[in-house]
Amino acid sequence: MIDLSKTIDLSTTYLGLKLKNPLVASSSPMCADVGNVRRMEDAGASAVVLHSLFEEQIEIESQELDRFITEGSELSPEAVTHFPELTHKVMGPEAYIGHIAKCKQAVKIPVIASLNGTTRGGWISYARQMQEAGADALELNIYHVEANSAVTGEQVEQRYIDLLKAIKAEIHIPVAVKLGPYFSSMANMALKLDAAGANGLALFNRFYQPDYDLEALEVVPNLILSNSHELLLRLNWVAVIYGQVKADLALTGGVHSATDVVKAMMAGARVAMLTSALLKRGISYLDTIATELLIWMGEHEYDSIKQMQGSMSRNAVPQPAAFERANYMKVLGSYAMK
Numbered sequence: 578m579i580d581l582s583k584t585i586d587l588s589t590t591y592l593g594l595k596l597k598n599p600l601v602a603s604s605s606p607m608c609a610d611v612g613n614v615r616r617m618e619d620a621g622a623s624a625v626v627l628h629s630l631f632e633e634q635i636e637i638e639s640q641e642l643d644r645f646i647t648e649g650s651e652l653s654p655e656a657v658t659h660f661p662e663l664t665h666k667v668m669g670p671e672a673y674i675g676h677i678a679k680c681k682q683a684v685k686i687p688v689i690a691s692l693n694g695t696t697r698g699g700w701i702s703y704a705r706q707m708q709e710a711g712a713d714a715l716e717l718n719i720y721h722v723e724a725n726s727a728v729t730g731e732q733v734e735q736r737y738i739d740l741l742k743a744i745k746a747e748i749h750i751p752v753a754v755k756l757g758p759y760f761s762s763m764a765n766m767a768l769k770l771d772a773a774g775a776n777g778l779a780l781f782n783r784f785y786q787p788d789y790d791l792e793a794l795e796v797v798p799n800l801i802l803s804n805s806h807e808l809l810l811r812l813n814w815v816a817v818i819y820g821q822v823k824a825d826l827a828l829t830g831g832v833h834s835a836t837d838v839v840k841a842m843m844a845g846a847r848v849a850m851l852t853s854a855l856l857k858r859g860i861s862y863l864d865t866i867a868t869e870l871l872i873w874m875g876e877h878e879y880d881s882i883k884q885m886q887g888s889m890s891r892n893a894v895p896q897p898a899a900f901e902r903a904n905y906m907k908v909l910g911s912y913a914m915k
């Protein structure tokens with residue numbers, strides 16, 4: 578039997594990093610455990626993005642620290658209500674920095690740190706500490722939900738740009754921005770982030786809407802793992818944005834199989850990131866996907882991942898309108914009534 582891994586080149590690059598394949602473990606609590614990060618490398622991940630360190634974690638910790646020093650108080654009741662995880666200190670900022678260093682020692686694959694916030698402030702200095710701890714790159718997750726109706730879309734966009742610029746001024750390692758799709762002109766937003774210095778764009782954050790608990794009459798968080806259906810939104814925008822920005826595109830959301838990875842590559846992504854698939858099937862599923870990817874490529878006579886990247890982007894396909902309004906009309910028309 579031919580060893581496909583010897584004849585097919587799965588390598589790619591992302592944020593200037595040379596990766597052995599396009600399978601990256603995206604940011605999740607799984608990556609808070611060094612053993613898991615090592616298992617991800619063993620199962621074939623070409624890089625990992627660590628779970629996020631949140632602006633609120635840093636700001637509250639330092640505020641509480643200030644208060645503790647000046648007044649000797651314990652954690653405030655408000656902080657406990659909004660950030661219950663802080664009461665048992667899962668991984669505070671200092672531990673997070675230490676975790677980066679431990680992961681760097683444990684694995685050879687690149688370790689991408691994740692900083693999660695929305696405003697410019699003192700917390701940004703942790704980007705430098707992450708760099709100093711050895712992070713190969715930084716993923717800046719900007720998850721901003723604007724509930725103030727006086728704030729315009731342009732102001733929201735500027736907030737993203739300002740934050741990115743502030744982070745870029747702090748560090749020299751590559752920075753990818755992870756963001757959601759809900760901009761009036763998503764492609765233009767991508768261009769703006771590109772111009773502001775983003776080395777990569779991780780598309781997309783999932784928008785976690787809260788649910789109602791009707792018995793308790795409370796608004797409750799609601800986390801459902803993804804399925805391959807979520808891939809389609811990402812494919813659409815990766816395919817549209819590909820070729821228009823210098824930044825490398827990462828697809829995150831809805832990658833559950835080797836064919837999902839192929840689609841991500843053809844749309845124009847440099848890497849396909851996985852979280853839900855690994856939470857559902859275990860870290861070793863990375864190995865299954867890598868094997869199935871080789872088999873698929875062998876059967877379809879592809880020699881390399883690079884060869885397929887962008888081959889079905891909007892500009893490469895014969896009907897670019899398929900990514901626009903024409904698709905909407907076609908989709909609605911395609912429904913067959915029973």
Ligand SMILES: Cc1cc2nc3c(=O)[nH]c(=O)nc-3n(C[C@H](O)[C@H](O)[C@H](O)COP(=O)(O)O)c2cc1C
Binds near residue numbers: 831
């Ligand atoms: C339990 C859980 C925790 C997550 N934690 C983070 C996080 O800390 N930071 C982050 O940027 N994304 C986080 N994510 C989002 C994932 O990185 C990923 O972008 C998202 O789940 C979509 O990919 P998937 O369809 O492969 O799950 C989390 C996702 C899950 C399911």
